[in-house]
Each structure stands twice: as structure tokens, then as C-alpha cells.
Amino acid sequence: MEEQLLCCEVDSIRRAHQDVNLLNERVLRTMLKAEENYLPAPNYFKCVQKDIAPNMRKILATWMLEVCEEQKCEEEVFPLAMNYLDRFLSVEPTRKSRLQLLGATCMFLASKMKETVPLTAEKLCIYTDNSVQPGELLQMELLVLSKLKWDLASVTPHDFIEHFLSKLTIHASTKQILRKHAQTFVALCATDVNFIASPPSMVAAGSVVAAVQGLYLKSQDASLSSQNLTNFLSQVIRSDPDCLRSCQEQIESLLESSLRQAQQHGSVTEAKRVDEEVDLSCTPTDVRDINI
Known part of the structure; x- marks a missing residue:
């Protein structure tokens, strides 16, 4: 009994599990209605x-x-x-x-x-x-x-991803991988000005479709084919399938350009690193290393 009541401090942060009761149509409809209130001006x-x-x-x-x-x-x-x-x-x-x-x-x-x-x-x-x-x-x-009028409870694409994944009949491990890929696409979209005016639900749906295509999950289930998934999610978010397809293609194009830039930057960085290693005694301590 004494061992069961013993509390121990842990370094890891304990987080609450996802509440599946919130993944229902009423919550989804509320978010779809509320997301328009948090869209920035596209031409600011x-x-x-x-x-x-x-x-x-x-x-x-x-x-x-x-x-x-x-x-x-x-x-x-x-x-x-x-x-x-x-x-x-x-x-x-x-x-x-x-x-x-x-x-x-x-x-x-x-x-x-x-x-x-x-x-x-x-x-x-x-x-x-x-x-x-x-x-x-x-x-x-x-x-x-x-x-912002103290209104910080913005609806973001992340709020929709879990709702979309809950509607897909895929294995839990596959769903976890798909979630991470979709979240990466969402972050990528947030860096690009072309997605400023896009509703979060559209970005989330486009990210999920792009992630499914990138992971080749369509070969596992016919319902995950690009056309079927796009039609299904467009109904979920009450959008035109062509608009969602255009968003998906824009996300994939953004990913390609980002990968090209990363490769070019990597080559330049490697070249600089080689140059610096020629005479390390002349290289001062990087202030960023001290700060971090």
C-alpha cells in the first residue's frame, strides 16, 4: 500500500490524451462556422x-x-x-x-x-x-x-486534422505517420503568404490528401485514392472538390520548391563549413552557440 501511494517526480511532462468525445459532427460544424472569424486580411x-x-x-x-x-x-x-x-x-x-x-x-x-x-x-x-x-x-x-481583442482561441488547421483522420479506416500506426506528415504540411503552409487567406479546414484537408499521396497509402485502400479522398473531404468541409484539389497541388508544389531550396542551402552550408575548417584557429566562437 505504501508503495502504491508513493509519488515520484518525473522529468517528462504528462499530457492529457485526446478526448474522442470531441471528434463528433457537432464540434466539426462549430469549427467550420467559427474559422471565418479568425482569417486575416489577404491583402494586408x-x-x-x-x-x-x-x-x-x-x-x-x-x-x-x-x-x-x-x-x-x-x-x-x-x-x-x-x-x-x-x-x-x-x-x-x-x-x-x-x-x-x-x-x-x-x-x-x-x-x-x-x-x-x-x-x-x-x-x-x-x-x-x-x-x-x-x-x-x-x-x-x-x-x-x-x-486581437483578446480573442486567442483561433481555429487552425491542426484542429481539423484529427477530425479527418478519425473518418479514415486505416491502422493506428499508419494514422500516426499520416498525422505527422500532415502536420508538417500545415507548418509549411503557414510560412507561405499564398495560404494566408485559405480557410484552416481547406489547408488541413489539402495537407491530409497530400500526405496520403506522398506516403502511397492509396495502394492500400481504394477509398484513399486522390479523387475519392478529395471528394470525401470536400463534402466534410463543404467545399468544391476542385478547390480542394487545387489546394493540394499548391501544397505539393510548395513542398517541392522548399526541398530544392533546402538542398541548395545545404550545399552552400557544407561549402562554408569546409572553408572554415581550413584554419579553425581563425574562426571565432559563434555567438549563437553561446546564446543557445
């Missing part, structure tokens, strides 16, 4: 922002994704942070010099919403190479909350 670069260009958002998003990955954040944190970022930029003109501060603040808020142990202001400031101070981040947090 032209109508609101005068100092920020789409390529700047891409650079910022890539940095934010790297921070989330290095900190092993929950999968929902990055897309949610990007939703806050786009919604803020839709209503508030922002100088490019404050863009990284805004990105760090959005991660700060999203982490508080989704993480058991949220990211700290101090840690996020370190990732900015201390160009941002904790006090500045906390002030920006209040501004973002004000502009």
Missing part, C-alpha cells in the same frame, strides 16, 4: 503595411519555425503564432524593425495557449540575439492582445 501587404513585404514575412516565419522546433514546442504553437501575426498585421501598420519583436511575441502568446510549460520571455529574447528585451516583449504582448 497592400492595404495596411507600407514597410513590410511578403519576403520579410517568409524570413520571419522560417526563424519562428526554427525556434519552435528547437524548443520542441507542440505542433499547434507555430501555426497559431502565425495566425496571430497575420491578424495583427491585418489591422496595425508595423515597422520592419519591429517585425522580429512581433514574431517573438506571437510565439510567446501561442506557447501560453498550447504548452504545458510555455516559452519564457527571456528565452525568446535570447533567440533574437538579445536585440529584443523582455520588457519590450511584454509591452508588445499587451498591444497584440489589444489588437
